[in-house]
Amino acid sequence: MNALLDNQCPLDENITKLILGGLISVGLFASYIPQVYKLFQTKTSxxxxxxxxxxxxLGVTSTFFNVLLLQFNVVQCCTHAWSPLLCAENSMGLVQTAVGLFxxxxxxxxxxxxxxxxxxxTHLRSSVTGEIRQVLSKGYREDIYIGVANLLYILVAAITATVLLVGQLDVQWVAGAFGLIALLGSLFQFIPQIWQTWTTRSVGALSVPMILIQCPGAFAFAYSLFIQPNTNWTSWASYFAAGVLQVVLLIICVFFTKKSPEDQAAARPLLH
Structure with missing residues (x-):
């Protein structure tokens, strides 16, 4: 019985892992502050x-549910086998991904x-009455559809995870699917922003300090998930891939941030 308990609920403490996980969680939250500040400062996205x-x-949602499914049985040890400190140490992967999703x-x-x-x-003129009326622009409507699709994915992922955990079903293949979606999301996530920043020759509302903080943070986050119990490569690979692409985006942002004021004025950022 004790051997089984030790296998399912390891009792070895690693204060370094707890400190690393805590610092990454705080750092991840803090890394988004420059972007939030810039949006409120410029009043435009x-x-x-x-x-x-x-x-x-899509990537952070998938990573959160990947870690939730893989670590759920381990986190249950908090209720009967682990001290609060050990519980916090072995739950850091879930905490970090929840912070990223939020x-x-x-x-x-x-x-x-x-x-x-x-x-x-956009303004349309009636061919019959000649009256001009305002309607939602095509671009704005498309962006709303994308936002709704994102909310639907979060809802479907939450329902799927709940059904699997409540029904005590095998979660490995679903967790793996979430991990692959997260990896694909991370691989392609920065390509549109890299392309937009490169073609518009301006960083626009994108916060360079956020990218600067998140570059090393992505690799540290990947390592932190790597050492968590019951996680696998599908849990951390997406953050490693994101870190590589963030380095590329950061280089481009720094390049255009150093442009002359005349060049900056000539480069009008496009939303699409």
Whole structure:
């Protein structure tokens, strides 16, 4: 019985892992503050790619549910076998991914809150009466559809995870699917933003300090998930891939941030 308990609920403490996980969680939350600040400061989300946000949110959502499914049995040890300190240490993977999901949802919401007013509507003239009326622009409607699709994915993922855990079903293949979706999301997440920043030759509303903080943080996050009990490569590979692409985006952002004021004025960021 004791051997079984030790296998399912390891009692070895590693204070270094706890400190690393705590620092990453705080650092991850703090890394989004510059982006939130810039959105409130500029009062516009112009320059942020909707596909960058969609794929990013898809990735962090999938990673959260991947870790939740894989670590659920381990985290249950908190109720009968682990001290609060040991529980916190072995639950850090879940805490970190939850923080990442929360922060990305906030950024996604602010993208729509600060959507450029002049790009929300378009004016149409009636061919019969000649009356001019305002309607939602095609671009804004497409972005709303993408936002709704993102919310639906979060809902479906939550329902799927709940059914599997409540029904005590095999979660390995579903967790693996979430991990692969997260990996694909991370691989393609930064490509739209890299392309938009490169083609518009401006960082727009994208926060360079956020990318600067998150570059090393992504690799540290990947390592932190790697050492968590019951996780596998599908849990951390997405953050490693994101770190590589963030380095590319950071180099491009720094390059265009150092442009002359004349070049900056000539480069108008596009939302799409």
């Amino acid at each position: 112009e320059g942020l790619s909707i596909w960058f946000l969609f794929l990013g949110c 922060c990305f949802i906030v950024i996604f919401a602010l993208f729509f809150y600060f959507y450029p007013q002049d790009q929300k509507v």
